Amino acid sequence: MTQTRLPELLALERIIELGAAWLETRVVCSVNLPGGGSYPVHVIALGNPAPDVPAVGYFGGVHGLERIGTGVVISYLQSLVMRLQWDSTLHRQLESVRLVFMPIVNPGGMALGTRANPNGVDLMRNAPVEAQEPVPFLVGGQRLSAGLPWYRGLKGQAMEIENQAVTDVVKTELLPRSFSLSVDCHSGFGASDRIWFPYAHTRVPITHLAEMHALKSIFVQSNSHHRYIIEPQSLQYLAHGDLWDHLYQQSCAQAKNIFLPLTLEMGSWLWVKKNPRQLFSRHGIFNPLIEHRQQRVLRQHQLLLDFLSRAACGHPLWLPGHETRAQHHAQALQDWY
Numbered sequence: 001m002t003q004t005r006l007p008e009l010l011a012l013e014r015i016i017e018l019g020a021a022w023l024e025t026r027v028v029c030s031v032n033l034p035g036g037g038s039y040p041v042h043v044i045a046l047g048n049p050a051p052d053v054p055a056v057g058y059f060g061g062v063h064g065l066e067r068i069g070t071g072v073v074i075s076y077l078q079s080l081v082m083r084l085q086w087d088s089t090l091h092r093q094l095e096s097v098r099l100v101f102m103p104i105v106n107p108g109g110m111a112l113g114t115r116a117n118p119n120g121v122d123l124m125r126n127a128p129v130e131a132q133e134p135v136p137f138l139v140g141g142q143r144l145s146a147g148l149p150w151y152r153g154l155k156g157q158a159m160e161i162e163n164q165a166v167t168d169v170v171k172t173e174l175l176p177r178s179f180s181l182s183v184d185c186h187s188g189f190g191a192s193d194r195i196w197f198p199y200a201h202t203r204v205p206i207t208h209l210a211e212m213h214a215l216k217s218i219f220v221q222s223n224s225h226h227r228y229i230i231e232p233q234s235l236q237y238l239a240h241g242d243l244w245d246h247l248y249q250q251s252c253a254q255a256k257n258i259f260l261p262l263t264l265e266m267g268s269w270l271w272v273k274k275n276p277r278q279l280f281s282r283h284g285i286f287n288p289l290i291e292h293r294q295q296r297v298l299r300q301h302q303l304l305l306d307f308l309s310r311a312a313c314g315h316p317l318w319l320p321g322h323e324t325r326a327q328h329h330a331q332a333l334q335d336w337y
Helices: 007-018 067-083 088-093 107-112 161-174 209-222 243-252 269-274 276-280 291-300 302-313 322-336
Strands: 024-032 038-047 055-060 098-102 179-187 193-197 228-232 258-266
Touching: 007 038, 007 067, 024 107, 024 161, 038 107, 038 161, 055 067, 055 161, 055 302, 067 098, 067 179, 067 258, 067 291, 067 302, 088 302, 098 161, 161 179, 161 243, 179 302, 209 258, 209 302, 209 322, 243 258, 269 276, 291 302
Parallel strands: 055 098, 055 179, 179 258, 193 228
Antiparallel strands: 024 038, 038 098, 193 258
16 A cells, blocks of 8 residues: 655654754654554654753644644744754753653554544553543443444553553653653643643542642743643543553652643634534544634644743742642642542
8 A cells, every 4th residue: 555644744754854963863663554554653852861850741643633732742843943043042941951752642543534543542541540430431431342432452451552652751751850741732622722630530639739730820820811721630521541640650659750741632622613614524623624723723832832841940949848838739629629
């Protein structure tokens, strides 16, 4: 079969070529398609590789239908590469932080036009995490059939190769550091843009609830007119197999380190409301199809992605200390639970 080159993959490879002087790149795995052909999964890193500096991970394309998430991550990476040619302030910032990009986690699903990977597995239902309370039928993850959405994969099997690649990147680049953040860019839930944090499998607050509240506080203080609803995912629904729940639990085994994983969930219902014809397109439910709306979305979220790199650099200045941690924790419980 003739393999179609993904526009997003071509764009990413052009950026890698343009930024060759500053970027570290590797292919963590290759994803095979039914009937032949394969796609690489790229990881790109820049900034200070020293283990004593903080790091931020940027992920996209976990669900093949949600191409706008990949677009947001690639757009930010392109901005950094272009700025590195003239922005001395950015060069100084990158001396204090490590940035890691994985913009197309599920290229096979993207090529096939499916939410799941080529094996029919939903990568956000595939981790070895079981919900502790009832989950919504199908949406919360199911093992009935790969022909139905939100399929988790067979019980007892290893995670899908794409999830193993994400896990490898997080465990090598983020978790060993004393402080790290990540953001995974998705679309499709509601008419508002949301920033979710764990847990998805339980309504119990995370260990680092105070730190998450402090992060929210500095974001709101710095961006008073922001567009996001910031909340634990469990306020909306519970699910089995959430990958970020799994990786956050892995991070908690390293008691002295802090890892705060976020999910950007872009509210695609707003795009459908403005252009109802998108309902008749499988891609239109998850992506803005009109060019000027797509460009607006790509611009809107750059501020958030850049904020995370700056927040990581300055984390000693805003992380709650012994005297303020209890206050942040209490306020977070009041706000979210």
